[in-house]
Amino acid sequence: MTTNHANTPPTDRARVRRIAHRAHYDRATLHAILDDAYVCHVAFGDEHGVHCIPTACWREGDHLYIHGSNGSRMLKLAATGAQICVTITHLDGLVLARSAFHHSMNYRSAVIYGRFEVVADAHKAASLDALVERIAPGRSREARPGSAKELAATTVMRIALDEAATKIRTGGPVDDDEDLALPVWAGVLPIGVARLEPVVAAAPSGTPDYVRQWRHDAQPVDA
């Protein structure tokens, strides 16, 4: 594993080109962005061209994990060791500048280059437990565990975080000096993730803590 204490790109391919001061290459920033994500976009190429497919993801240590049916085109291609690019993006706000040109967005994104490796059968159940825990802490001990048949039908893969870059924009609009006096509203319209009211299908043993917490954080559905 490559550690990256300096803020330098691990490879030229992973180097952020545009507005390079927004780039970060340290592991903590990368982990934080990944840990806020439920979904990543996986780009890969095959004989039909380049594809970009969204899929659930979770991090364990210095790997990002994905999973799916053994029949998945993406997973089968990834299992060949094909080069992959995985990207995660959080949109944090719309940035309204006084000039149209300086309108922007606040965001946190991570781009990971590499190849996926198949997680061995011996570790598969634990990895899938980690996904369930990511979705709802404690739930891997409540839900019925995967059967041998279900596990056998599932492929779990992981990609090392060795070749990655993050890019972050925060803060307000940056206008040209000569535009600062224009009579135009300027600021940020921030965006977050709304947890909405849980939809209960069955609660035979009451409400678990993670549902209670979700409800506590929930916004009205019509907001």
Next chain:
Amino acid sequence: MTTNHANTPPTDRARVRRIAHRAHYDRATLHAILDDAYVCHVAFGDEHGVHCIPTACWREGDHLYIHGSNGSRMLKLAATGAQICVTITHLDGLVLARSAFHHSMNYRSAVIYGRFEVVADAHKAASLDALVERIAPGRSREARPGSAKELAATTVMRIALDEAATKIRTGGPVDDDEDLALPVWAGVLPIGVARLEPVVAAAPSGTPDYVRQWRHDAQPVDA
């Protein structure tokens, strides 16, 4: 332009493989998913491999638009007519089934295959106005318009929506019959986009309607 009234994939490449009953190929479903997005993921290949880059997007008619600096690696590559895959994903909820295996997510995703074309200079300003309008209706008439120099530094590109697929999952968990009596909470933890309290940098002429509306919809920041 290809119209697609039947629910059939436009090409084999764009055909949804896994859980094909979640696929839709009609234009209205595609438009609705694109119109909810501020950001797309653009996948492309170059001599260094496959890349996946997030960028702002907006729809006009039957094209999806992106823009950026003339110096953008992605835009320069796209301008060569390289094959591209653009993907947009909205995560709508975490689906908690009684069995770990049937945990899922509710989502709406769109995958577009094709090639970008450069928007001609004569249409560039109007296209960028459409982006500003997408962000804040009415704002293109308030912000200082792009100067000739700013427009000249910006590339606007668009991709036709002819070869696209959407995939949608909605609803609650789908458990195996033999699991329905398990004493496990089952349901959906829905996710939405939270509009948070606007951050004002300057309001020299008062508060525009789109900021007022955003504030009206806003959730408490600590929620």
